Amino acid sequence: MPARAKLPGLRRAAATCRGCPLHGPASQTVFGAGDAKAPLVLVGEQPGDQEDRKGHPFVGPAGHVLNRALEEAGIDPERTYVTNAVKHFKFEHVPERGKRRIHKPPNLRELSACRPWLAAELALIDPEVLVALGASAGKALLGSSFRVTKQRGVLLPCPAIGDYQGRGDCLVATIHPSAVLRADDREAVFAGLVSDLRVAVRALDSQP
DSSP, X not given: OOTTXXXXXXXXXXXXXXXXXXGTTSSSOOOOEEOTTOSEEEEESOOOHXXXXXXXXXXXXXXHHHHHHHHHHTOOGGGEEEEESSSSOOEEEOXXXXXXXXXXXXXHHHHHHHHHHHHHHHHHHOOSEEEEESHHHHHXXXXXXXXXXXXXXXXXXXXXXXXXXXXXXXXXXXXXXXXXXXXXXXXXXXXXXXXXXXXXXXXXXXXX
16 A cells, blocks of 8 residues: 555556455456545445446446436435445356356455545545445445445435544445346335435435
């Protein structure tokens, strides 16, 4: 972890990270992106197949869902910063699915290995509000006892991670946008995601 580096320096350093085995099969490190002075930071789980290939977070199908949800909630995507709790794509090959790479959720070791990068991003941006997208992001920020089904859609205390000290009750947890794509009733699940994001909007509006 480079000392006193800005976001570009962190991005360059993260590209050579060997902190856990995920760097081996992944195509590249996928660092965060967006407004370096964003009042809102969204933290997902890990890059997916398209993100791994393109080197940019949330550019696949889940990213399109997220952008649509942000706009419906009244959030300008250009004024956000998006990143992931884990910076490498974790996957497996399933023989009956040919060459397709199937997503696997990161374990606690992998979340812990990437936590210093996430902490450094948050310390530099110092957002007013954080949104945890899904269970893995919530665990990376709040610990292994986090449960998105029990803690979504309400303001939670922002955690202190590394040099990032948070701003009181400023974290909102919700589902990962990919959950919308897997749902039987996509319209209802998408509406729930938008509703949770509106909690973040109200938190932003209440900031001095």
